[in-house]
Amino acid sequence: MRNWPRLALIAWVMLRHGMDQLVLTQFSHPLLRLLARVLSVGRRLDAPRGVRLRLAFERLGPIFVKFGQVLSTRRDLMPPDIADELARLQDRVPPFSSALARQLIEKSLGRPIEAVFAQFDADPVASASIAQVHFGVLHDGRQVAVKVLRPGVLEVIDADLGLLRTGARWLERLSADGRRLRPREVVAEFDKYLHDELDLGREAANAAQLRRNMDGLDLLMVPEMIWDLSSAEVLVMERMFGVPISQVERLREAGVDIPKLARDGVTIFFTQVFRDGFFHADMHPGNIMVSLAPATFQRYIALDFGIVGTLDARDKEYLAQNFLAFFQRDYRRVAELHIESGWVPPTTRADELEGAIRAVCEPHFDRPLKDISLGQVLMRLFQTSRRFNVEIQPQLVLLQKTLLNVEGLGRQLDPELDLWSTAKPFLERWMNEQIGWRALAHQLRQEAPRYAQYLPALPRLLHDALKAQAGAASGSGDAAASRELLQALLAEQRRTNRMLQTAGWLVTGFLLGVVSAALLVRWMML
Ligand SMILES: Nc1ncnc2c1ncn2[C@@H]1O[C@H](COP(=O)(O)OP(=O)(O)OP(=O)(O)O)[C@@H](O)[C@H]1O
Secondary structure, three states: OOOHHHHHHHHHHHHHOOHHHHHHOOOOOHHHHHHHHHHHOOOOOOOOHHHHHHHHHHHHOHHHHHHHHHHHHOOOOOOHHHHHHHOOOOOOOOOOOHHHHHHHHHHHHOOOHHHHEEEEOOOOOEEOOOEEEEEEEEOOOOEEEEEEEOOOHHHHHHHHHHHHHHHHHHHHHHOHHHHHOOHHHHHHHHHHHHHHHHOHHHHHHHHHHHHHHHOOOOOEEOOOEOHHHOOOOEEEEEOOOOEEOOOHHHHHHOOOOHHHHHHHHHHHHHHHHHHHOEEEOOOOHHHEEEOOOHHHOOOEEEOOOOOEEEOOHHHHHHHHHHHHHHHOOOHHHHHHHHHHOOOOOOOOOHHHHHHHHHHHHHHHHHOOHHHOOHHHHHHHHHHHHHHOOOOOOHHHHHHHHHHHHHHHHHHHHOOOOOHHHHHHHHHHHHHHHHOHHHHHHHHHHHHHHHHHHHOOOHHHHHHHHHHHHHHHHOOOOOHHHHHHHHHHHHHHHHHHHHHHHHHHHHHHHHHHHHHHHHHHHHHHHO
16 A cells, blocks of 8 residues: 555554544443553643644644644534634645746746736745645736645645545444544545635636625625636636734724624625525635725625535525524424424424424523524534434535634624624515515516426427327326326426416506506596
8 A cells, every 4th residue: 555654654643642542442342442541651641632633633734734624613523622622723834936836827827927927926925735825917917816726735635535534434333433423424525625625716616606696785805717817726816905804903993894894794694695595615714804995995805715605495495494483482393394394304203303402592592682603503403403313414514614603703893793683684585585476576587488488389298298198098108207297297387377377467467556546647637
């Protein structure tokens, strides 16, 4: 095996930090327990286990640092002391040489740097395990930031991931407790997360989508991607100017309304989640700035779009309904929602689930509404759900993590921030859009392009389906499939008819209203 030296290093670092104790003491087998005791002789392992694990990950390098950061967000799996400590891991590594950076950029551009850049800063502005960023100016005067993927990072990651996968398999095989931590699932999630971050083309596409979505809200700026200079390894984008969100004093001195900034942060997040179902999921303070330019004063600036979350209509509905039921303390409804949506097995007893959810949530509601952490509530809900065999969807874990970040940031800016009153209108508007006239109008609009496509073809499709069914009755063709098709077509026709009828009523009603108003005005003028 090619990876022996790396494996030996990992084993040595883990032993030095007493990680063997952490693992071996989990086993109940007397031999393994004895081994743990023998190995602990002569070593001083005073530091708490979380600190030792953090130090071991830092020593093992960037991939383990990232792995630790991801683990720290899985509070539904990790004990709190370990999760807290891992959250402190810093992803800062020395930069690679600027000569190498130039070489990589030139390879990606297919031209010398000077052909594209009027100026290029050799010293990177930031350097992390996956990429580093340089500033420059294009010949047309545009100021840009250039993100360059660290060379060879893919190979290192794949090798380390292979080892992590082997470790996870062993852990699952050897210990029931280890299985409960779902190591293979966690490593697979980490694998996806890293590979998403490694494709800068994907990051650029995420940024472009977010920029389009946020256009018109006037609260968040996203750098423009310069597509014809970018590739999977090099990303060239508009350079943004702002003050890091962590420098609150500087922002206050510049006249920024800090409580409004806190509210805007929540508005942006809930717009991304409930309106667009597409959210920036790496909202740590290092990725957020605030503009002080007069034209865009106190707008947020987002950077780093490697990790985004997406939610489909079902996820959104689940979330909105759960949040609303929570805040009405209607735990029976929360339990029913879990069962209806198929999140828990249908055999689950609603009253048992209701009781478990009540036990989790009631302590939170002892506080004033503004002090309730939605992120915490969601996390505790996920923890409870696991007891009832619920597989939490990764996008919801991402959302919960981002919610905690947004809340943390919001409360840091303004301890009085009432997150709920900022979030409530979004949920209510969203619910309104799902039911009532606005929902119908919206659905009609959405379906409109399909009428033109389906209506003319409907008689022919019906005819074909009937003929196929007749054929099936006389022994040829697939009778069940034809019947299904026919039923689907009839259902589609009934649905379309209903929609058209409603639309007809709406138009008629509107016309009658206009005519009556005109008659009334005329009568008043006579
Ligand atoms: N468009 C930009 N305009 C101005 N500065 C930028 C821009 N893009 C990146 N930077 C600077 O580079 C730093 C790192 O960028 P980014 O977060 O995208 O890289 P990263 O390698 O993913 O880092 P990390 O993983 O630590 O977040 C930012 O904190 C910011 O200072």
